[in-house]
Each structure stands twice: as C-alpha cells, then as structure tokens.
Amino acid sequence: MAPIPRRATVAVTGAAGFLGGWTVRLLLDQGFRVRACVRQVDDPKRTDFLKAMPGYASGRLTLHAADLDQDGCYDEIFRGCHGVAHIAHVSDYNDPAYVQRVCDHIIGSIDRSGSVSRVVVTSSIAAIISEMDLQEVVRRPVFFEGRYPDEMNPKRSPERGQGYSMGKLIAERAFAAAADLSGNWDAITCCPGDNVGPIQSAHQKDMGPWQHFIETMLLGEYEQSGVYRPWMTVDVRDDALCHIGLLTSGSVRNGERFIAWSTDARKVEDICADISRLLPEIRLAPPVLVDRFPDRIRAREAEFRAIWAQAELRNERMRAAVGMTFRPLDDSIRDCVESLISVAGVKPVTLPED
Ligand SMILES: NC(=O)c1ccc[n+]([C@@H]2O[C@H](COP(=O)([O-])OP(=O)(O)OC[C@H]3O[C@@H](n4cnc5c(N)ncnc54)[C@H](OP(=O)(O)O)[C@@H]3O)[C@@H](O)[C@H]2O)c1
Numbered sequence: 001m002a003p004i005p006r007r008a009t010v011a012v013t014g015a016a017g018f019l020g021g022w023t024v025r026l027l028l029d030q031g032f033r034v035r036a037c038v039r040q041v042d043d044p045k046r047t048d049f050l051k052a053m054p055g056y057a058s059g060r061l062t063l064h065a066a067d068l069d070q071d072g073c074y075d076e077i078f079r080g081c082h083g084v085a086h087i088a089h090v091s092d093y094n095d096p097a098y099v100q101r102v103c104d105h106i107i108g109s110i111d112r113s114g115s116v117s118r119v120v121v122t123s124s125i126a127a128i129i130s131e132m133d134l135q136e137v138v139r140r141p142v143f144f145e146g147r148y149p150d151e152m153n154p155k156r157s158p159e160r161g162q163g164y165s166m167g168k169l170i171a172e173r174a175f176a177a178a179a180d181l182s183g184n185w186d187a188i189t190c191c192p193g194d195n196v197g198p199i200q201s202a203h204q205k206d207m208g209p210w211q212h213f214i215e216t217m218l219l220g221e222y223e224q225s226g227v228y229r230p231w232m233t234v235d236v237r238d239d240a241l242c243h244i245g246l247l248t249s250g251s252v253r254n255g256e257r258f259i260a261w262s263t264d265a266r267k268v269e270d271i272c273a274d275i276s277r278l279l280p281e282i283r284l285a286p287p288v289l290v291d292r293f294p295d296r297i298r299a300r301e302a303e304f305r306a307i308w309a310q311a312e313l314r315n316e317r318m319r320a321a322v323g324m325t326f327r328p329l330d331d332s333i334r335d336c337v338e339s340l341i342s343v344a345g346v347k348p349v350t351l352p353e354d
Contacts, residue, residue, distance in 0.1 A: 001117050001118060001184075001185060001186040001254065002117065002250070003118060003247065003248045003249055003250050003252075004082040004083040004117060004118050004247050004248060005082065006030075006031060006032075006248070007031045007032060007033070008032060008033070008081075008082035008083060009032070009033040009034075009035065009080060009081045009082055009083075010027055010032050010033070010034055010035070010081060010082065010083040010084065010085060010247065011034075011035040011037060011064075011074065011077055011078055011081045011083070011084045011085070012024050012027070012034060012035070012036055012037060012084075012085045012087060013037045013066070013068065013074070013084070013085070013086045013087055013088035013106070014037070014086075014087040014088030014089060014122075015034075015036030015037055015038050015050060015063075015087075016036075016038045016039075016046040016047055016050065016201070016203075017087065017088070017089070017204070017207060018195060018199065018204045018207050018208060018211065018236055019087055019122070019192070019195055019236055019239055019240060019243075020036075020085075020087040020088065021049065021050065021200045021201065021204065022197075022200070022236050022237050022239070022240035023085050023087060023240040023243050023244065024036050024050060024053070024061065025053060025200070025240075026237065026240045026241060026244060027085075027244055028053060028054070028055040028060060028061055030244060032244075033060050033061075034055065034060065034061045034062075035062050035064055035077050035081060036050055036061060036062070036063050036064065037064050037065075037066045037074065037077060037088070038050075038063060038064070038065065038066075039065065039066070039067050040065060041063045041064065041065045045201070045202070045203050046201065046203055047063060048201070049200045049201035050063060051063070064076075064077045068088060068090065068102045068105055068106060069091060069102060069105075070105065071104075071105050071108065072105070072108065072109065073105055073106075073109065074105075074106060074109035074110075075108075075109045075112055075113075077109070078109045078110060078112075078113040078115075078116055079112075079113050079114070079115065080113070080115050081113060081115055081116055082115060082116065082117055082118070083116065083117070083118045083119070083120070083247045084106075084110060084116055084118075084119045084120070085119075085120050085122070085243050085244075085247065086106060086119060086120065086121050086122060086175075087122045087243070090102050090167065090171075092163075093158075093163040093164040093166070093167035093168075094158035094163035094167075095158075095163075096158075096166065096167070096170055099167040099170045099171060100170055100174060103170065103171050103174035103175065103178075104174070107174065107175065107178040110178075110182075110185060111178070111182055111184075116184075116185050117184065117185050117186070118185060118186050118188065118246075118247050119175060119179065119185060119186065119187045119188070120187075120188050120189075120190055120243050120246045120247055121171060121172060121175045121187055121188070121189050121190070122190055122192065122243070123168040123169075123171065123172050123189045123190065123191045123192075123257065124164070124165070124168050124191055124192060125143070125191050125192065125193050125194075125232060125259065125261065126149075126164050126165040126168055127148070127149070127165055127168040127169045127172060127191055127257075128143055128144075128145070128147050128148065128149075128191055128259060129143055129147065129149065130149035130150075130153075130156070130162065130165050131226045131227050131229060132149070132153065132155040132156055132160055132161070132162055132165075133150070133153055133155050134227060134304060134307050136149070136150050136153070137307050137308070137310075137311060138307055138310070141310045141311050141312055142311075142312045142314065143232075143259070143311055143312065143313050143314060144259070144314040144317070145191070145256075145257050145258060145259055145317050148169070149162075149165055149169075151169075168191075172189045172257065175187035175189070176189070176254060176255035179254045179255070180254060180255065186252070186253065186254040187254055187255065188246045188247075188252050188254070188256055188257075188258070189255075189256070189257035189258065190239075190242055190243055190246055190257075190258055190260050191257055191258065191259045191260065192234055192239045192242075192259075192260040192261065193232045193233050193234045193259070193260065193261030193262075194210050194231045194232055194233045194234070194261075195208070195210055195211075195233070195234060195235075195236040195239055196210050196211065196214070196231070196233050196234075196235060196236065196329065196332040196333060196336055197211075197235045197236035197237055197332045197335055197336055198236070198237075198335040198336055198338070198339035198343075199211055199336070199339045199340065199343055199344060200339075200343065201343065202343055202344040202345065204344075205340055205343075205344040205346065210231065210233075210336075211336055211340065213225075213268070214271070214275075214333070214336050214337060214340065215340050215344075215346055216287075217271070217272050217275060217284075217287045218275070218282075218284065218287075218337065218340060218341075218346050218347075218348040218349070219346070219348070219349060220285060220287055220288060220349040221287055221288055221289075221290050222268055222269070222271075222272050222287045222288075222289060222290070223268070223289075223290050223291070223292060224268060224289070224291060224293065225268055227297070227304050228301055228304040228305050228308065229308055230265040230266055230267045230268070230308055231265065231266050231267075231268060231271060232261055232263075232264075232265045232313060233261060233262060233264050233265075233266070233329050233332065234260050234261040234262055234326065235262070235326065235327050235329075235331065235332040236332070237327075238260070238262070238324060238326050238327055239260045241322070241324060242258070242260040242318055242322055242324060243260075245318075245321065245322025245323065245324060246258060246321065246322060249321050249322055251320075251321055252321050258317050258318045258321055258322075259314070259315055259317070259318055260315075260318055261313060261315055261326070262315070262326035262327070262328070262329065263313040263314070263315050263326075264326075264328070264329040265308075265311070265313060266329060267305075269289070271333060272286065272287045273286075274329075274330065274333050275333060275337055278330055278333060278334045278337075279334060279337055279338070282337070282348050282350065283350045283351045284348050284349070284350060284351070285348075285349045285350055285351050
C-alpha cells in the first residue's frame with residue numbers, strides 16, 4: 001500500500017495522552033490535518049492544550065469524542081481519513097477477549113472508512129522483551145524487532161503481570177491480519193521504549209509512567225524499576241516523529257514492526273543525578289531511594305544488573321525506515337523537568353540555603 005500523502009488527514013487515538021498529544025502537535029507542524037480522538041472533548045483539563053494549538057483555531061485540528069470500548073466508535077471519525085495513528089491505551093490489558101474485541105471495534109471502523117490506507121499501531125518494547133524471567137534475557141540479549149517474549153514460558157500470564165505485554169501482541173497480530181484480509185490498508189507496528197520528555201498539559205504528569213517517576217524524583221524519592229532494569233528510552237517527541245515517519249514511509253510493509261528507542265539505557269539512580277547535573281539551578285535535594293523489593297530480590301541486585309548490562313539495544317530498522325536521528329536522553333530529562341515545573345506546577349524539594 002502507498003504511504004499517506006503529505007498534508008493528508010490523520011486520526012490520532014489517545015490524543016489527550018503524552019504520546020498522542022505530541023503526535024497531534026508534530027503532525028500539525030508538518031502540515032497534516034488532524035482528527036484528535038479523546039474520550040471527553042469538553043474536559044478542559046485534558047483537552048485545553050489541544051484547543052490551544054494554532055491548527056485548532058483554523059479548523060485543521062478537530063476534536064472528536066470516542067470510546068474504543070464501543071463498537072462503531074470511530075466510524076464517523078475515520079471516514080475521509082488517510083491515516084490512523086492508533087495510540088490509545090485500552091481499559092484492561094489483562095482480559096485477552098476484551099483486547100481482541102476492542103481491536104475489532106477499531107478495525108471495523110477502518111474497514112468501513114473506505115479511505116484509510118495506513119494504520120500505525122502503538123505497541124511497546126514489552127512486546128519485544130519481558131521482565132517475567134531474566135533468564136530469557138540471558139539467552140537472547142539482543143533486543144530487535146524479530147525478538148518476542150517466550151510465549152511458551154509458564155510465567156507468561158496476566159496473573160504474573162504479563163497482561164500488558166500479551167495484550168500488545170494480540171493487538172499487533174489482530175491489526176496485521178485484518179489489514180492483510182482487507183487488502184486496502186497496511187498496519188505497521190511501532191514498539192516504543194520508555195518515553196521521556198516534556199508534558200504539554202498538567203494532567204499528563206500522572207500518566208506515563210516515566211514522567212511521573214521524574215516528578216517523584218523532584219519531590220524527593222525514587223524507586224528502582226522492575227527487577228533493576230535500566231530505563232531504555234525514547235524522547236516522546238522522537239517517538240511521535242517515528243509514528244509520523246511510519247505513516248509516510250514508502251519502504252514499510254503490512255505486518256512489519258519497528259522499535260522506537262534511542263538505544264540509550266540509563267540506571268534510575270543516574271537519572272536522579274542527571275537532574276542536578278543538567279539543572280543545577282534547581283538545587284534539587286538528592287532523592288531518597290524507596291526500595292519496595294523483598295529481601296530475596298534485593299539479594300540478587302548485582303546479578304540482575306549484570307544481566308541487563310549484557311543487553312544490546314538495536315534501532316537500525318527504525319532509523320532506516322523513517323530517517324530518524326534520536327535526540328540524547330539528557331535533552332529529554334531536562335525538558336521533562338522544566339515542563340513538570342512550568343506546565344504542572346511541580347515544586348521540587350530543594351537543598352537548604354547555604
Ligand atoms: N509512555 C511510555 O513510556 C510508553 C512506552 C511504550 C508504549 N507506550 C504506548 O503508547 C501509547 C500511549 O502511551 P502514553 O504514555 O501516551 O499514555 P497516556 O498518556 O496514558 O495516554 C493514553 C490515552 O489513551 C486513551 N484511552 C484510554 N482508554 C481509552 C478508551 N477506552 N477509549 C479511548 N481512549 C482511551 C486516554 O484517552 P483520554 O485522555 O481521552 O481519556 C489517554 O489519553 C499506549 O498505547 C502505550 O501502551 C507508551
């Protein structure tokens with residue numbers, strides 16, 4: 001299928017979210033017409049930042065109410081669109097039948113649109129790697145698009161915290177199969193790493209989770225992430241650009257998946273230190289570690305960290321497909337902190353005056 005043309009009309013689901021909001025903004029910057037799909041158009045906390053975008057005043061950006069739990073939810077919105085960036089979360093990743101059902105709702109609206117030719121489906125690196133069993137990382141330490149979590153592993157169940165990872169794979173496959181069957185549109189998967197960068201609206205500070213973790217650092221505490229995994233990051237703006245690049249790339253094919261990350265991996269305690277290094281003006285009081293791990297996990301910290309240190313993160317497929325140059329994590333941390341303070345009014349805990 002041909003990529004969507006420049007200045008085409010693109011629908012963005014999850015448009016009030018962290019990544020969705022940036023995708024809307026950068027699509028507008030590149031001259032596209034955008035239909036931003038949110039659950040509540042009239043919730044000022046979630047949509048005022050969209051309505052403040054210049055494209056809203058001219059009508060190039062329009063807002064639409066849709067809940068993907070409803071069959072036919074996007075029928076009217078997708079009609080006349082060339083592309084869809086399906087970025088929204090679903091309400092429950094732990095119920096595979098529900099995940100399949102909401103995919104069917106969205107696919108139905110795409111099929112009935114008669115106009116959509118390219119869909120980018122937002123998955124996650126959770127559909128590439130899984131933290132359920134670190135021996136999997138030992139056995140297969142190269143993180144690339146052809147890698148999947150071991151689906152036969154008995155630990156892979158919603159009860160063991162794998163619902164998100166499983167749900168993302170259900171969606172990837174549902175969209176690729178439906179596009180194949182249709183023959184009228186392509187489904188391309190984007191698997192983002194940990195999104196860091198500026199929020200555009202105060203409500204986004206509580207989402208994420210990575211910007212929320214940075215907020216807690218500003219407020220004096222930090223936690224180790226699951227099983228001592230370092231942050232494997234992408235700037236939220238670069239992630240949005242990857243989505244736009246996949247909508248417009250002429251070199252991608254239905255069913256292909258692409259990882260969006262810079263390949264920068266950084267330990268959480270280093271991110272705390274980075275805030276002070278990058279923004280000494282804040283005089284941030286060093287955040288205190290809150291360790292919720294049981295002793296049996298803590299005893300294995302060095303072993304787990306050594307496993308992650310062996311991992312090799314790859315992104316050459318995305319760079320080739322969309323011509324991306326990923327920005328350094330330092331810029332993402334700095335811009336995230338400044339936005340938390342300026343947009344959301346977060347007040348960092350500071351060192352006492354000398
Ligand atoms: N953030 C990351 O680090 C990261 C990493 C990998 C993958 N991802 C993926 O990227 C996507 C966006 O993540 P994000 O961090 O930007 O999330 P976010 O800020 O929480 O935004 C997600 C949006 O999904 C929408 N949504 C949730 N349930 C919905 C429903 N039933 N119907 C319609 N919309 C619904 C919400 O819309 P309303 O605001 O209108 O209620 C929300 O704004 C997700 O698919 C996520 O899995 C994110």
